[in-house]
Amino acid sequence: MTETGIDAIIDKISKIKSAGVIERYGFHEFLAFAKEVRTKVSDEVWLEVGWDILEGLGLEELSGCDYDILQDLENIPIESDLIDIQSFLRHTLVETLLEQFESGGTTVLLDIEKMLNTPAAVLIPRIIELRKKEIETTVVPLIGKMLTVYDVFMNEVGTTTYPVESIHLEDLWMTAYGFQVLSLLNLGLRTDLDGLRKIEIIMERMGMKLTVRNVQESFNNPRSNMSDAMQSLLMKRALPKPMKSKNKKSQN
Incomplete structure (x- = not known):
């Protein structure tokens, strides 16, 4: 398949309402389509496509999970209707996430607010516990020299570092609360x-x-367990977004 063909498939499966497709064409056709896409894209892309599928099925509370949902889709009986599919995925994914959490699995992109008043609400206490533990066990390294700044009268006026951007944020990006804060501040890796x-x-x-x-040098913090695909996605999102100019373009 050409690159254009792959892009078309990704675009289509990312934008469709999965529930509507299943109701119109049946689960068998949808599953065949999902399997085809899975063979054409990377683990990283498929992870995001899986979230789109969950959202399209009305399971927004499970979007952001670090899991290949094709494993569960393949275990759903072909004759299942939409309600059966939703029930199966809700039950299976909640159980899967509980197992992941017991093994120190990541919660970084899960949205607690979307879990409220859903069966996934049972996950919330454990998610909060794991997120607090991440911050408690993560040490942010300052790799450089601390320098005191003086004014012309030799009065101490502040502190700086050399190099200036000496605070390394890679490990903080891998934590749920760190990810939220750094995204809010539009910070990068330093x-x-x-x-x-x-x-x-x-x-x-x-x-x-x-x-x-x-x-003096970087070190390894304990991290939540996550797939290579999830880690790659987080690193890409850690790249700072360009600031939008407040100046309007001049009109001729």
């Missing part, structure tokens, strides 16, 4: 002391304390 202070202020408002340590 920041300076001003950026660090903004992170700390938001964390404090959330009732958490960020641990920062001045070190």
Whole structure:
């Protein structure tokens, strides 16, 4: 299949309402289509397509799971109707996520608010517990030298680092609360002391304390278990978004 053909498939399966397709053509046709797409795309792309499928089925509360849903789709009886499919996936994915959490699985892209008043609400206490533990066990490294800044009268006026962006944020991006805060602040994989202070202020408002340590070289923090596909997606989202200009284009 050509690259254009693959793009067309991805675009179609990402935009369709899965429930409508199943009701119109039947689950057998939809499953065949999903299997074809799976063979044509990377694990990373398929993970996101899987979330689109869940949302299209009305299972938004399970979108963001680090799981290949094709495994479950293939276990659904072909004659199942939409209600049966929704019930099967809700039950199976909630059980799967509980098992993942017991093994230290990631919660980074799961949306607790969407879980409220759904069967997935049973996951919320465990998700919050795991997210707090992530922050408690993550140390943000400052790799560089701390320097005192003086004014012309040799009065101490502040502190900086060399290099300026000495705060390494890779591991913080891998945590759920870290991901939320860093996305909100539009930060990348490095920041300076001003950026660090903004992170700390938001964390404090959330009732958490960020641990920062001045070190000579990077080290490995304990991380939640996640697939390579999920880690790749998070790293891509960690790239800072370009700021939109407030200046309107001049009109001729």
